[in-house]
Amino acid sequence: MTALIKENTKLFKTLSDPNRLRILKMLQTKSLCVCEITDILNLATSTVSKHLSILRDTGFIIEEKDGKWVNYMINPRPSDKRISSILSTLDFWISDDNLIISDKQKIQKVDRITVCSKF
């Protein structure tokens, strides 16, 4: 199997996981750090970190260091036109269900200081 055809599947593999779709939808509402996403998805930190690295490697999201936090956000200028296309029409590809709607509601309330630290 040549390299290019696998490269073609990479985009779709990235979109094949429910939690990654949820993350994409969440980040379209608001930039978030790892612990905020972890809190909403209710997964281990390491699991979320892995999902984020996959989304980043494929080009869907970018990261920005902010002190001890790492903020993840939708990639504003993807080099792959397919990624741009998916991102600008995400609601077409991923229809909202109750879970995604409740994710959005949680994002409004989520507070980095409360969720992530013990101050």
Place this chain on the structure above:
Amino acid sequence: MTALIKENTKLFKTLSDPNRLRILKMLQTKSLCVCEITDILNLATSTVSKHLSILRDTGFIIEEKDGKWVNYMINPRPSDKRISSILSTLDFWISDDNLIISDKQKIQKVDRITVCSKF
């Protein structure tokens, strides 16, 4: 995890396999039976049959019985608008590589009687 978010991933899971992408590309050139696809992909018949059932279940392709053969073809009227969208812009999503180009060349030459039967 609710049912709908998994339904959302189903489309992408189907597109996540190199051999299924090759099959889709092939069927856009020409309707083919299982043994013709098997010959080109160089896989076991049962494996190809399984890939075809996944593509059919997701709505990308349809089948048509023709005596002892089963012809598979691109679904001309998918009920899911996302499937229609992918199918009508397949070259945008899946760029041709050498493997896909050579698949197309093989399709021109492939002959059901020669490939599939021992007459």
Place this chain on the structure above:
DNA sequence: ATTTCACTTCGTTATATAACGAAATATATA
């Protein structure tokens, strides 16, 4: 300097998927 905190990486385990050959099914031919 040391500790704390947010995150990543590593190693392991459980589950999902792809592949195969054998058996079952369905259709056509002898």
Place this chain on the structure above:
DNA sequence: TATATATTTCGTTATATAACGAAGTGAAAT
């Protein structure tokens, strides 16, 4: 009716992926 052919289904095995906790990394606070 019996046999051959095309395909599907089943059972198994190998590989890929997702999840976890523990260990490691780097920045901020003490």
